[in-house]
Amino acid sequence: MEKTTLPTTAINLLQFLLPLITSLSPTYTNVIHLxxxxxxxxxxxxxxxxxxxxKCAFSDAFLLNCSSSTTSSSAAAPPQLLLGNxxxxxxxxxxxxxSVVFPAAYSCYGRTGSPMKDSRVRRPHVNLGSRRPFRFSDVHNKLTAFGCGAQALITNEDGGSGCVSVCGTASSLPVVCPGIGCCQSPIPQGLKTIEFATSSTSNHSGRVSGSSNPCSYAYLADDRFSDFGGVNLAEFPERNPGNSIAAIEWVVEEKTCEAAMWNSSTFPCRKDSDCVYSKNGNGYRCSCKPGFRGNPYFGCQDINECAEPEKYPCRGRCKNTQGSYSCSCPFWMRGDGKDSCQSLLSVKDTIAGNENGEMLLEHQRVRIFKESELSKATKNYDASHFLGKGGFGHVYKGILPDNTLVAIKKPNGSLDQAQTINQEFQHEIAIVSQVNHINVVKVLGLCLETKLPLLVYEFIPNGTLFDHIHRQRSSIMSTWQNRLRIAAEIAQALDYLHSLANPPIIHGDIKSTNILLDEGFRAKVADFGASVLIYPDQKPYAGNLARTGETVNLIQYFLTSTENMNLGRIINFAVVREAEMDEIEAFAEVARRCLSFSGRKRPTMNEVAEELGRLRKLNECSCGGESCMSPLTGISEGRVGTTEEQPPASIGTLDMESYEIGR
Structure with missing residues (x-):
């Protein structure tokens, strides 16, 4: 019987197997203590x-050795990681x-059926140790025997199993495993000690010299890395036939998860990991939750599936989430973007158009422009047509043949970023193509001929609200009446998006730079790049704060001013009448409620729009208008009452009470 000492001079299969093994080297788990x-x-x-x-291991059972060995010529060999020997x-x-290097079992016979004088029978015996939580893998390992009439037997204290191989007359042909000249047998579960041997059904008696290999061989081998098919027995070495790669399964402790969790200070499974039971005997180990990877004994990290499309397919817009990802199809397609997207339009409808390149997508009210049209409209995107830039790209002013003014969004990314930009484009067009409101910038069309898609919007001539507040001495912002009107128009747009759009839309990035003013200084909500659609069966939505470079805490500054009854210090325009100050205070109360920590205490945008609309009418009345209203009631006392002039919307709306953002 041969113990676990392995020959270092073996002519073995490792030269074929090690390249496969190294491909499994862990990429994300090389985490150690300092x-x-x-x-x-x-x-x-x-x-x-x-x-x-x-101190570096979980327990002594996981301690390994790193030792150097020398060959017979005393030349230094690379360090070798060892479990025992x-x-x-x-x-x-x-x-x-x-994975471990495992010795082969073999036996060789002469023509008379007696063991060769210069040969010995090798019977590997390996004991992993009763105190170590290791077992031979019954999933990956198989006992493999090959040779003519070879039989292999694996045994332990509870019994054994084995197989017999058979050859035809042409025994020098390559073996087929399992099949001609080769057999395989699974191993039992829970093995910590293993011994296996091989013999011949006929001891190779009657063999003609040189006609076949006189030996029988047996390997315990991981079937992921071992391919014995094609081995020519006549050419296989009779001595030291080599080693194989075997798989050992391990658990952290041979106890239940419940027992291990009882002491949280020693429980090894860290953040975003699960305690999982072994299927090969008692015990548990830690495993990262789906959507996470890393070393679960230190804490797992979220996988950004969108950055690895070869592993996590997405044929639409990919969005990484904690532990998962979503993939939505483009607006003109339907289906599960992780699987496939089916076009809602036929190929003919998609590419067809009249001689001017115009086409109206059915149900979407979106015109398809030719690339040449937009290039001509912007004088090949001349600097004189440049309007500004945003997260999506540069915006240019265009003049169509009928003298219609348009704004063209041209992505500023490279072709390497085409997939990401296309996904952003698909998302934005899916949102804006469904919107039709006087206070929302209207999309007129798109161009699909370019590598990076182009969006065409109505042209809004008077810049952003930010410009009028901060960068210009704007006369339009010098009066409370105009400020109130602009705020009310923004509220009407958001009320439409939240309550009347189907499905409802959460803009997600309302700020002064995303509010445009048209030729009559009417407010227009723009930039839907951060928007989301909210479906009736969707879970409550809570978004992140939109991108910003501001560091001033305006919310706290505003709340402090309202609490101290000192609104005057934050007003930078002239209050011409005492009644206006009453309106400003009522407006501030609406804003204060919108900043409530609890979403359920905030007013809906419908309530906000109604209250600001009422304040506008009151302002017009105090300025000499014909229609006067009842005294201020205040939104803080409940839902604002409606008037005959402003009946409540009768269209069915989705209850947004549960959503923390976008009420």
Missing amino acids: GCSNRCGGVAVPYPFAIGDP IPVTNISVEEGTF
């Missing part, structure tokens, strides 16, 4: 394993396995 060695001879050693130092070639935290 000061602990994490590599030996090119093999990564992730926690809970460690080399030599007990068994070489370890790979450790996987994700799979809970490690």
